[in-house]
Structures are given as C-alpha cells and as structure tokens.
Amino acid sequence: MTEQLLPADFLGYQSLLPDEEQKELLALREFLASEVRPRVNAAWAAAEFPMDLVPRFAAADIVGRSYDWEGRPRASRLFTGFQAMELARVDPSMATFIGVHGGLAMGSIMVLGSEEQRQRWIPSMMRLETIGAFALTEPEGGSDVARGMRTTARRDGDSWVLNGAKRWIGNGTFADVVVVFARDVADDQVKTFVVEKGTAGFAASKIEDKIALRTVQNADLTFSDCRIPAADKLEGGNSFRDVNKVLKVTRGGVAWSGVGCQLGAYEAAVAYAGERVQFGKPIGSFQLVQDLLARMLGNVTASLGMTVRISQLQERDELRDEQAALAKSYVTGRGRETVAMAREVFGGNGIVLDHDVIRFFTDAEALYSYEGTREMNTLIVGRAITGISAFH
Incomplete structure (x- = not known):
C-alpha cells in the first residue's frame, strides 16, 4: 500500500504496518480531513472545544486502541503511534484531547485500577460517553x-x-x-x-x-x-512509582504528537512553496526555500524513525524510562526547529491562521513543555548514561 504513504514519510515507515492497519489509518486520515480539519482554525481562534465532534470521534472508534478489551482486540503500538501522529498532523489540540482522555486518564485506570474499577469506568470512556x-x-x-x-x-x-x-x-x-x-x-x-x-x-x-x-x-x-x-481510590495507585508506570507509556504518545505537529507545519510549507509566486516564480524554486524544506524533512524523518522504534520496544514491553524520555525531549525539540522553519517559508503570511502554520508554531511550544520538560527528560537520560542522578 505504498501509494497511501504520506509524501513526508520519506523512508516509508508506515509500510511497517500490516495492510489492515494501514487501511484503518487511511480511514482515520480521511475522517480527519473531512470532519475535523474544516473546524480547527475557528475553534483555535475562539479557544473553544467543538463538543459536537465528540460523537464523531466515538463513531470513528479511535479511543483506547492500545488496550485489550472485551470483543475488541488491541491494535499494535505502532498503529496507535501513527494514530496520534495523524491527529496532531491535523490539529495538536485534538491529539491532546484524545491523548489526555484515552492515554492518561483511561491509561491510569487500566494500569492502576482493579478489575471492578476498570469495568465501572472504561466501557463508557471507550465510547466517549464519559470523558x-x-x-x-x-x-x-x-x-x-x-x-x-x-x-x-x-x-x-x-x-x-x-x-x-x-x-x-x-x-x-x-x-x-x-x-x-x-x-x-x-x-x-x-x-x-x-x-x-x-x-x-x-x-x-x-x-x-x-x-x-x-x-x-x-x-x-x-x-x-x-x-x-x-x-x-485506584487499587494499584499507591506511590509515585505507580504514576511513572502511566507516564512512561504516554510520553511515547507525546513524541508521536510532536512528529504530527512537525508534519502539519512541513506540509503547509510545501503547499505554500508551490503556490506562492514572487519575482515571477513559485518560491519553491528558490534555493533558500528548498534548503528550509530539506532541513524540515530531515527533522521529520529522524523524529519519525525514533518514535517508530519506541513503539516497537513498547510492543515487546521492553521500553525503558530513559528511552521514552529521550524520544519526548528530542522530538519536541526538533519540532520547535521545524515549525520555525515552516513559519519562515511563509514570510508575513505566516502569522495569520489562514495558512495553518502559526497554529502549529505556537502549539509546538506546549508539546515541548508538557508531560516532562526537555530539561527534566534530559536528566532522566543523563542518569542512564552516567549512573549518577543530577536531580536535586
């Protein structure tokens, strides 16, 4: 199904998914393009959440795909990573909504709750009847x-x-x-x-x-x-070590959202470079613009490769805290670079919502900070490198 790959997936990582999951990812991409994308700039400008989209997300069956549940087999970690990427590629806010609900909140109950607690809350959360x-x-x-x-x-x-x-x-x-x-x-x-x-x-x-x-x-x-x-009180939530059981898993999801945010900004820049004419030529024909696009694509490709590997380790239950921390800090750090370069391609037009890029530019700042700042995640990595804790 290589014809379904995004052009920005330069090394074809999506092809690692089996055909059925690729078809499901394509259906999600089409749903987001038709149902969500037309709404995101107005919602962002108004700082309001479009609650009428919640039943549509429920019908799209995208919540809780990383969990085994009755009558609904778990999707691969790689698929749920690409799912987070597709959401953030259209709107990091929507990716955050689903990530908080389906990852952090549901994940806490799934990981730390008793069977009775899971049965009490998870079914309605799966259906987005309970947020x-x-x-x-x-x-x-x-x-x-x-x-x-x-x-x-x-x-x-x-x-x-x-x-x-x-x-x-x-x-x-x-x-x-x-x-x-x-x-x-x-x-x-x-x-x-x-x-x-x-x-x-x-x-x-x-x-x-x-x-x-x-x-x-x-x-x-x-x-x-x-x-x-x-x-x-969740039965298994008795120390901060238990909190970290949830955070280790969800940091990988934030890294995937960081890839999606980069993708959205990069794709907007590529489209604009082909449409915007200056000095009688599309700006995409200028060397400096092509340099920016190539550097952005390098960031996207490196970030995507790292998150793919993180998901593969998660699938085998081999992911370590420091690996999740490295992915989160690296991808969101490169994300800041990518959205800044994308914004540069647009010149003055880059500061209005009409072209999407300013939304990705500002949203990248939140992804960079939440669920562990770059500094805190680098200390987790540094402790693994040296065997010495620099936390004070």
Missing part, C-alpha cells in the same frame, strides 16, 4: 511535583477527603471523571483517585489567554474537603 482528565501538575509544582505535591488525601472511614489544587489540566472544564494524585497524610505516599464531576468540594475553572493549544480546555482544579468513596 476523562488527568490531574497531576499543581500551581506550585510542575517538574518537582513528585517531591513537592501539596494536594493531600486523608482517609476518613469509608471515604477519602482531598484538599489542594491542580493546574493545566487538559479536558478539565468538561471532564466527567478526573484522575487525581494526592499525598496521603498518613504515609506520605502519592495515591491515585478518580473524582467524578459534580462531587461536592470539587471545582474547575478555565485557564484563559493561552497562545498554544487554545482549543484544549485547560483548567485550574480545586479540592476543598472533597469527599469521595474509598472505592474510588
């Missing part, structure tokens, strides 16, 4: 949240009582369930809870005035003597 969020970062704790988590949990009979605040929580304004991490005052360990929308003492407010991933509804969350049933 999830993932609440780890705090107003005063980003990179140091493992040690500095201030949100607390106190066991009180058959309930837990949560107090504290979380920040930058994607899907947080409209999520039906939020996976919340809090430090148990009894043993000082980070525990994992599911808080349902409408619970007394729980409130969410939208973070305004963002210039990246504007469609994503990031929220500030507060918990004021928020009482939840003991049954809503």
Whole structure:
C-alpha cells in the first residue's frame, strides 16, 4: 500500500504496518480531513472545544486502541503511534484531547485500577460517553511535583477527603471523571483517585489567554474537603512509582504528537512553496526555500524513525524510562526547529491562521513543555548514561 504513504514519510515507515492497519489509518486520515480539519482554525481562534465532534470521534472508534478489551482486540503500538501522529498532523489540540482522555486518564485506570474499577469506568470512556482528565501538575509544582505535591488525601472511614489544587489540566472544564494524585497524610505516599464531576468540594475553572493549544480546555482544579468513596481510590495507585508506570507509556504518545505537529507545519510549507509566486516564480524554486524544506524533512524523518522504534520496544514491553524520555525531549525539540522553519517559508503570511502554520508554531511550544520538560527528560537520560542522578 505504498501509494497511501504520506509524501513526508520519506523512508516509508508506515509500510511497517500490516495492510489492515494501514487501511484503518487511511480511514482515520480521511475522517480527519473531512470532519475535523474544516473546524480547527475557528475553534483555535475562539479557544473553544467543538463538543459536537465528540460523537464523531466515538463513531470513528479511535479511543483506547492500545488496550485489550472485551470483543475488541488491541491494535499494535505502532498503529496507535501513527494514530496520534495523524491527529496532531491535523490539529495538536485534538491529539491532546484524545491523548489526555484515552492515554492518561483511561491509561491510569487500566494500569492502576482493579478489575471492578476498570469495568465501572472504561466501557463508557471507550465510547466517549464519559470523558476523562488527568490531574497531576499543581500551581506550585510542575517538574518537582513528585517531591513537592501539596494536594493531600486523608482517609476518613469509608471515604477519602482531598484538599489542594491542580493546574493545566487538559479536558478539565468538561471532564466527567478526573484522575487525581494526592499525598496521603498518613504515609506520605502519592495515591491515585478518580473524582467524578459534580462531587461536592470539587471545582474547575478555565485557564484563559493561552497562545498554544487554545482549543484544549485547560483548567485550574480545586479540592476543598472533597469527599469521595474509598472505592474510588485506584487499587494499584499507591506511590509515585505507580504514576511513572502511566507516564512512561504516554510520553511515547507525546513524541508521536510532536512528529504530527512537525508534519502539519512541513506540509503547509510545501503547499505554500508551490503556490506562492514572487519575482515571477513559485518560491519553491528558490534555493533558500528548498534548503528550509530539506532541513524540515530531515527533522521529520529522524523524529519519525525514533518514535517508530519506541513503539516497537513498547510492543515487546521492553521500553525503558530513559528511552521514552529521550524520544519526548528530542522530538519536541526538533519540532520547535521545524515549525520555525515552516513559519519562515511563509514570510508575513505566516502569522495569520489562514495558512495553518502559526497554529502549529505556537502549539509546538506546549508539546515541548508538557508531560516532562526537555530539561527534566534530559536528566532522566543523563542518569542512564552516567549512573549518577543530577536531580536535586
């Protein structure tokens, strides 16, 4: 099925997928082109999430493909990586929405929940009837949240009582369930809870005035003597090591989204280079523009090769923390370069939404920072290289 490969997949990595998964990926590409792409710039400009697309995403059956579930066999890790790439290639905000819901929130319940808890929440989340969020970062704790988590949990009979605040929580304004991490005052360990929308003492407010991933509804969350049933503490979420079990898997997904963001910017630049005429010629005929395009393609190809290998390691359950960290930091770092070069191709036209590139340019900044900054991920890699921890 080489005729279905994207031109930017210069080395043909998609051909590593079996034909059935390639057909499914093509169907997703067509769905995104017809149903999602026409909406993304208006949603980004308005900083509003188009909720009417949620049933269409459900009908496209793209949520939770990396999990084994009753009557629905798990897709390969390579396929779900390409799926994240295709989403971000059209809109990194939509990729983030699906990644937060299907990766972080559902992933926490799948990895850390009991069988009863999985049965209670996962089926409706698969159907996007219940939307999830993932609440780890705090107003005063980003990179140091493992040690500095201030949100607390106190066991009180058959309930837990949560107090504290979380920040930058994607899907947080409209999520039906939020996976919340809090430090148990009894043993000082980070525990994992599911808080349902409408619970007394729980409130969410939208973070305004963002210039990246504007469609994503990031929220500030507060918990004021928020009482939840003991049954809503995830059975396997008893330390920050358990949190890392989820993050190791999802960092690979962020790397794939970083590839998609680069692809979207690169493809916009290639199209513009063929259409824009200056000095009587398409600008694509100029050496300096061709140099930019070739350098962008090099970044895309190197990033795609790294993420493909990450997915292959995940498939064999051999992926190490430092490998996921390297992929996330490298791909999003190259992403910043790629979107900047794409923006350069457009000249002054690159700062308006009409040509898409400014959306990818700003969204790349969020991908670069969330789920582990470049600096924190490089320290994870550096520890693996030297055997010495530089965390302080």
